[in-house]
Amino acid sequence: MExxxxxxxxxxxxxxxxxxxxxxxxxxxxxxxxxxxxxAVNATFLKAIVVERSQLDRQTLDALKTPxxxxxxxxxxxxIYTYIDTQAFVGAQGRLRTLVDVGALNATHGWSHKFxxxxxxxxxxxxxxDNATQAQTVAAAASDAGNAICQAMLAGVDxxxxxxxxxxxxxxxxxxxxxxxxxxxLWVLLVGYPAESWEGGGQRPRPPLDEQFFEGKYGNxxxxxxxxxxxxxxxxxxxxxxxxxxxxxxxxxLARMFGLPE
Amino acid sequence: MTPIAILKKxxxxxxxxxxxxxxxxxxxxxxxxxxEPWRLAxxxxxxxxxxxxxxxxxxxxLLIKEGRQTKISVKGRRKMVxxxxxxxxxxxxxxxxxRARRGNTIRSFLIHNGILLQSGMQV
Numbered sequence: 427m428e429x430x431x432x433x434x435x436x437x438x439x440x441x442x443x444x445x446x447x448x449x450x451x452x453x454x455x456x457x458x459x460x461x462x463x464x465x466a467v468n469a470t471f472l473k474a475i476v477v478e479r480s481q482l483d484r485q486t487l488d489a490l491k492t493p494x495x496x497x498x499x500x501x502x503x504x505x506i507y508t509y510i511d512t513q514a515f516v517g518a519q520g521r522l523r524t525l526v527d528v529g530a531l532n533a534t535h536g537w538s539h540k541f542x543x544x545x546x547x548x549x550x551x552x553x554x555x556d557n558a559t560q561a562q563t564v565a566a567a568a569s570d571a572g573n574a575i576c577q578a579m580l581a582g583v584d585x586x587x588x589x590x591x592x593x594x595x596x597x598x599x600x601x602x603x604x605x606x607x608x609x610x611x612l613w614v615l616l617v618g619y620p621a622e623s624w625e626g627g628g629q630r631p632r633p634p635l636d637e638q639f640f641e642g643k644y645g646n647x648x649x650x651x652x653x654x655x656x657x658x659x660x661x662x663x664x665x666x667x668x669x670x671x672x673x674x675x676x677x678x679x680l681a682r683m684f685g686l687p688e
Numbered sequence: 689m690t691p692i693a694i695l696k697k698x699x700x701x702x703x704x705x706x707x708x709x710x711x712x713x714x715x716x717x718x719x720x721x722x723x724e725p726w727r728l729a730x731x732x733x734x735x736x737x738x739x740x741x742x743x744x745x746x747x748x749x750l751l752i753k754e755g756r757q758t759k760i761s762v763k764g765r766r767k768m769v770x771x772x773x774x775x776x777x778x779x780x781x782x783x784x785x786x787r788a789r790r791g792n793t794i795r796s797f798l799i800h801n802g803i804l805l806q807s808g809m810q811v
Contacts, residue, residue: 444809491806493804493806494804494806495806496806496807496808497806497808497809500808500809501809674716674717675717677716677717678716678717678718681792684809685784685785685788685792685809686792686809687792687793687795687796687799687805687807688712688716688718688792688796
C-alpha cells in the first residue's frame with residue numbers, strides 16, 4: 427500500500443475478529459517500524475510487551491479493563507502493552523558518540539565526541555537521567571514513545587490489520603508481564619483483523635487544517651490549497667468522511683454477531 | 689411485584705424511556721423502537737424485578753448531590769451491572785441469544801441514559 431493511503435486508512439478499530447490469530451511476522455513488522463522511529467538522543471523511550479489475549483486468564487483480562495476499553499480489550503487477539511522507559515537516557519552518551527561515528531551527527535553541525543562527553547552528557551542528559559520522572563522529561567519521553575507507537579500502528583494498517591490505542595489498568599497486567607519498576611505504563615495497542623469493514627464507517631471528523639495549524643503566527647490559519655486536497659483525495663489519504671451511509675446497519679449487525687447492546 | 693404495581697404512568701411516558709427511544713433512533717439506527725414492543729416488555733419486567741420505575745433504575749446508577757455535578761456512582765453502577773446479569777440469567781432457556789437479548793435490552797436502556805456499560809460479548 428502507498429504511504430498516503432496507509433495514513434488515510436488508519437482508524438481506531440473497535441471490533442476485531444476475536445477468533446483470528448495474527449501472524450507473528452506482522453507483529454514483528456509493527457515492532458520494527460516502532461524501533462526505527464525518530465527518537466531524541468537515540469534513546470529508546472518506548473518499551474513494549476506483546477501478549478496474546480488467549481494467554482491471559484479470565485481474571486486478569488477482566489481486571490485490566492477500564493470502563494471504556496472493556497470490549498476492545500476483550501475482542502483484540504493481540505495486546506501490545508506500551509511503557510515509557512524512564513531510564514532510557516542512561517547510555518545516551520555512548521549512543522550519541524555512535525551517531526558521530528556513523529556520520530549522523532557531524533562537525534558541520536557542531537558535533538564531536540568531545541562535545542558529547544564534556545557538554546551534552548554532563549550538562550543536559552545526565553541531569554535528565556538523574557531526574558527521569560520530572561514532568562518535562564516524561565513529556566519528552568512520551569512524545570518519542572508516541573512517535574514510535576504511531577509507526578507501529580501505520581505498519582499494522584499496511585499489513586491489513588486493525589489497530590486501536592486503549593487505556594488499561596496497569597497493575598493486573600504488571601503481575602503477568604513483569605515490567606521493570608522504572609517503566610511507566612502508557613497505552614495498550616490492540617491489534618487484530620477488523621471485524622468491521624476497514625473503513626470503520628468513514629474517516630473520522632477532524633477540524634479543518636486552518637483551525638489546527640498556523641502560518642507565521644498563531645491565529646493565521648494554514649490555508650489548504652484545494653489542488654493539493656484533491657491530490658490527497660486521489661492518493662486516498664483524504665477519504666470519505668464518517669458516517670458512511672450504511673454505518674448504523676453495520677453496527678447493528680456487529681451488535682447481533684457479538685451479542686452487544688444497541 | 690409486577691411492573692403495573694410500580695409504575696405511576698405508562699412506561700413510554702417516563703423521561704428515561706423517551707431518552708432511550710430517542711437514542712435508539714438517532715444513534716443506533718433503529719427506525720421506530722415503539723414498533724418493537726419486546727423492548728418495553730423486557731424493561732417492564734426488569735423494573736418489576738428491581739421494584740423501581742425506569743427513571744429510578746437510572747437514578748440508582750447515579751450519585752446525585754445538591755449543588756454538585758451529578759456523577760455515575762461506582763457502587764450503584766456495579767450493582768446494576770450485577771442486577772442486569774442476574775436478570776439475563778433468569779430466563780430458563782437454552783437459547784443464549786435470547787438470554788443475551790434480555791440483558792442487552794436493559795444495557796441499551798442504561799447506555800442511552802448516559803450510564804456507561806461494557807459487559808462484553810454475551811453470546
